[in-house]
Amino acid sequence: xxxxxxxxxxxxxxxxxxxxxxxxxxxxxxxxxxxxxxxxxxxxxxxxxxxxxxxxxxxxxxxxxxxxxxxxxxxxxxxxxxxxxxxxxxxxxxxxxxxxxxxxxxxxxxxxxxxxxxxxxxxxxxxxxxxxxxxxxxxxxxxxxxxxxxxxxxxxxxxxxxxxxxxxxxxxxxxxxxxxxxxxxxxxxxxxxxxxxxxxxxxxxxxxxxxxxxxxxxxxxxxxxxxxxxxxxxxxxxxxxxxxxxxxxxxxxxxxxxxxxxxxxxxxxxxxxxxxxxxxxxx
Amino acid sequence: xxxxxxxxxxxxxxxxxxxxxxxxxxxxxxxxxxxxxxxxxxxxxxxxxxxxxxxxx
Numbered sequence: 001x002x003x004x005x006x007x008x009x010x011x012x013x014x015x016x017x018x019x020x021x022x023x024x025x026x027x028x029x030x031x032x033x034x035x036x037x038x039x040x041x042x043x044x045x046x047x048x049x050x051x052x053x054x055x056x057x058x059x060x061x062x063x064x065x066x067x068x069x070x071x072x073x074x075x076x077x078x079x080x081x082x083x084x085x086x087x088x089x090x091x092x093x094x095x096x097x098x099x100x101x102x103x104x105x106x107x108x109x110x111x112x113x114x115x116x117x118x119x120x121x122x123x124x125x126x127x128x129x130x131x132x133x134x135x136x137x138x139x140x141x142x143x144x145x146x147x148x149x150x151x152x153x154x155x156x157x158x159x160x161x162x163x164x165x166x167x168x169x170x171x172x173x174x175x176x177x178x179x180x181x182x183x184x185x186x187x188x189x190x191x192x193x194x195x196x197x198x199x200x201x202x203x204x205x206x207x208x209x210x211x212x213x214x215x216x217x218x219x220x221x222x223x224x225x226x227x228x229x230x231x232x233x234x235x236x237x238x239x240x241x242x243x244x245x246x247x248x249x250x251x252x253x254x255x256x257x258x259x260x261x262x263x264x265x266x267x268x269x270x271x272x273x274x275x276x277x278x279x280x281x282x283x
Numbered sequence: 284x285x286x287x288x289x290x291x292x293x294x295x296x297x298x299x300x301x302x303x304x305x306x307x308x309x310x311x312x313x314x315x316x317x318x319x320x321x322x323x324x325x326x327x328x329x330x331x332x333x334x335x336x337x338x339x340x
Contacts, residue, residue, distance in 0.1 A: 010304040032304040058337040133339015253340035
């Protein structure tokens with residue numbers, strides 16, 4: 001079986017996945033997609049039986065996946081899953097519709113609407129960009145004065161979606177950590193706590209959070225797998241919080257990074273992910 | 284494989300097992316480069332892409 005791992009920024013994860021694929025007996029190659037040109041629609045046999053999409057740029061990843069799928073190539077994750085996960089609003093809708101517990105979330109289409117939504121949620125609340133990752137521009141809004149300043153800053157952004165529209169979410173009181181589960185199909189490959197560094201409320205590894213192995217109970221396992229199914233399934237990073245009121249899933253990541261998790265668990269994460277890729281390609 | 288930083292001129296060492304697409308940083312000025320080509324033991328670097336607002340997991 002020929003596997004192509006597409007990337008636009010080669011990280012430890014992509015190299016580990018390629019090594020794991022080689023060890024599993026797959027004919028694996030890494031392809032930097034940045035210089036490629038595609039014609040619509042044309043077969044691309046060089047991508048082999050299955051592509052593991054690992055581009056770091058959402059828009060590049062999305063267009064490339066659409067192009068490859070249009071050329072008859074199986075891509076993991078599919079374009080539908082990528083679209084749902086790369087837009088926080090789409091993720092929230094998918095989770096809520098599937099009955100997955102998730103923080104209360106409001107959409108406002110203007111700054112006036114944002115002020116009204118803020119009153120509905122109450123302060124503090126969390127404001128997030130629709131697209132993006134690693135906790136970038138995720139802000140706790142503690143009062144109206146902060147909201148007004150943030151709205152002024154947002155008006156200066158070039159992206160119309162982020163400039164004029166608002167994703168607001170309840171502020172969940174939780175321990176200074178969250179849960180990251182790496183899922184492949186119907187299996188939880190690894191689960192860790194991500195512990196926020198001192199002076200930081202966000203729990204992203206990119207912000208300095210440290211991972212510690214964590215064994216989910218049966219309730220959490222069920223919620224994690226339900227969340228993964230809600231966005232369409234595949235190789236995913238499901239993020240959850242554990243307030244006193246019960247588990248809440250706040251994000252599902254389409255191109256999951258697992259270097260932090262791998263440092264905390266004995267499971268060979270890339271080997272497990274590659275096993276899922278090979279099984280999916282055979283179906 | 285050795286080359287130099289285009290920004291500050293410091294010596295820049297690229298690991299022998301590096302592959303095209305891999306990132307290297309200048310230890311002196313932190314400028315980030317991407318390995319563009321490797322041939323006959325020579326390495327060609329290009330400036331790495333800057334973080335975009337759509338980058339992430």
